[in-house]
Amino acid sequence: MGEWRLYGIFALMFFATWLTRGAFLLAGERVRLPAGMQRFLRFAPAAALGALIAPELVGGTGQPLDFLSPRLVAAAAVVLVVLRWRNPWVPFLAGMGVLLALQHLGG
């Protein structure tokens, strides 16, 4: 059971993704998205990303909040780099570099 649980979840996630991408493609000409709804949905990605990233950087379930964590400092480096350069590799190199350096220094 445990072994197949993940595959079952992936199958369900397939439908969750396929149906959102296909919402209006599959429905054909019958359905259109109201403008008010469209404005509200615009905020969903930023809200979801904020809610998912913050605990990873500052402290998640059962952990104390740490506003000086190596991960938060590394994330700050990533933000600076993304704002400055368009090269897609740089954020990963900068983020991992800072994180590993701080972890190394911290022992």
Next chain:
Amino acid sequence: MSTLRMGLREGGREILAFSLGLVPWAIATGIAMRASGLSIGESLAMNVLVFAATAQLGTLPLLVSEAPVWLILATAAILNLRFVIYSAAMAPAFHDQPWARRALGSYLLVDVVFLVQGPGLLQEQDAQRRWGRFLGAGLWCWGTWQIASLVGIVGASWVPEHWSLGFMGTIALLVLLVPMCRERVMLVTALAAGASALLLRDLPLRTGVIAAVIVGLVAGYLFERRQQGVARER
């Protein structure tokens, strides 16, 4: 050469330069899946079935902590909500296509395809060529994504665990979020959601994530209304 084949080539060519930006992202996603404990087979299955990096990366912490299935699906769905907007915008380009094409198109409609191909496809009059251009771009991105992720999935085995490679997933999400936040209302939304996620982090079953997303949505909505109110008074 048929208009369909012409379209396929054209689509591939149009997306080529942009698809290279997918490579680091795909490698990071592959590594993050392995680093959070998925096997090679599970990572491959997730990558082919879900084929949505943000939903994959966002649900990894939930999958690992054995969060309830409904919460994992709800989180994936919220991360996917932007696709509903793409779907609505692209629908006119698919109205004259048979169902099988619309079904396959729904699987291949990723961010970069929408952003690069969207405007051009909506103008394309020839239905065969339009489908060809979409399919060419979509398949090219799919292949690039799968191969680059495979590099990450397999390569992760050789990297020592204490390198914290799972952080690659967090970096990938940040790379997506930062450009959004150039718009003030998105920054407010993300900060409100992030702060709430921290405050609510000990709610049972990790439901704090969903609650925080709702706080973020409402904050964004209210902020935009206030901005528009101020603009009107001037």
